[in-house]
Amino acid sequence: MPGKNLIIVPTYNEAENLRPLVQRLLALKSPVSVLVIDDNSPDGTGKIAEELAGENPGRVFVKHRSGKLGLGTAHRDGFRWAMTNGYDRVVTMDADFSHPPEVIPEMLSRLESAGIVIGSRYVPGGRTEGWPLKRKINSWTANFLARLFMGLKAKDCTGAFRAYRVEWLQKIPLEKMRARGYSAHLEVLFYLEKAGARVEEVPIVFTERKRGRSKISFREIREALGIIFFYLFQRFRC
Numbered sequence: 001m002p003g004k005n006l007i008i009v010p011t012y013n014e015a016e017n018l019r020p021l022v023q024r025l026l027a028l029k030s031p032v033s034v035l036v037i038d039d040n041s042p043d044g045t046g047k048i049a050e051e052l053a054g055e056n057p058g059r060v061f062v063k064h065r066s067g068k069l070g071l072g073t074a075h076r077d078g079f080r081w082a083m084t085n086g087y088d089r090v091v092t093m094d095a096d097f098s099h100p101p102e103v104i105p106e107m108l109s110r111l112e113s114a115g116i117v118i119g120s121r122y123v124p125g126g127r128t129e130g131w132p133l134k135r136k137i138n139s140w141t142a143n144f145l146a147r148l149f150m151g152l153k154a155k156d157c158t159g160a161f162r163a164y165r166v167e168w169l170q171k172i173p174l175e176k177m178r179a180r181g182y183s184a185h186l187e188v189l190f191y192l193e194k195a196g197a198r199v200e201e202v203p204i205v206f207t208e209r210k211r212g213r214s215k216i217s218f219r220e221i222r223e224a225l226g227i228i229f230f231y232l233f234q235r236f237r238c
Contacts, residue, residue, distance in 0.1 A: 072184025
């Protein structure tokens with residue numbers, strides 16, 4: 001599988017998780033580079049990222065941002081960085097080990113026939129572990145509304161664990177995207193499906209983080225609802 005693979009890992013207060021995660025990523029059978037996008041973490045995550053970059057020149061890179069600007073904006077910055085630096089495939093994932101790194105080689109392989117591959121909790125073989133009922137209901141509801149109102153076809157529309165071919169990312173109007181947080185996943189999927197990208201889903205076991213704290217807030221939920229209804233109207237304008 002020729003070409004360059006980049007894994008984008010946004011971070012905010014992930015000092016406990018970052019080093020072991022990057023070590024596992026660099027050990028994958030598919031050769032990858034890692035871009036850590038740190039939002040000025042007060043716990044020293046950015047310093048650890050710099051140490052990893054120094055220990056792994058040419059494979060680990062760091063982009064520092066001024067503050068907690070949101071997961072969606074981090075991914076957009078990462079997409080632009082990948083395009084500027086000549087990468088062919090991009091993986092996005094969380095830093096908290098909720099996304100299993102060992103699935104990445106299969107996701108990259110599936111990009112041979114797809115524009116986007118989703119590490120999916122909601123296809124046969126996929127599931128979540130450690131989630132309270134309230135979070136399961138919130139996730140199920142968001143996915144249901146995204147499919148109903150935005151017309152999305154994927155089973156897992158909201159997950160952050162994804163692989164993309166850069167040629168498809170180049171079709172997304174990044175400058176028009178509205179979401180700062182997790183709902184940016186809905187926007188990206190909307191534009192890719194609209195452009196005709198083939199979407200495939202690989203089952204994963206999503207494991208609730210064991211270290212640190214979840215970043216999902218009421219503000220994220222409110223933004224997601226706003227994005228869903230905004231693209232409901234965009235859908236029928238297209």
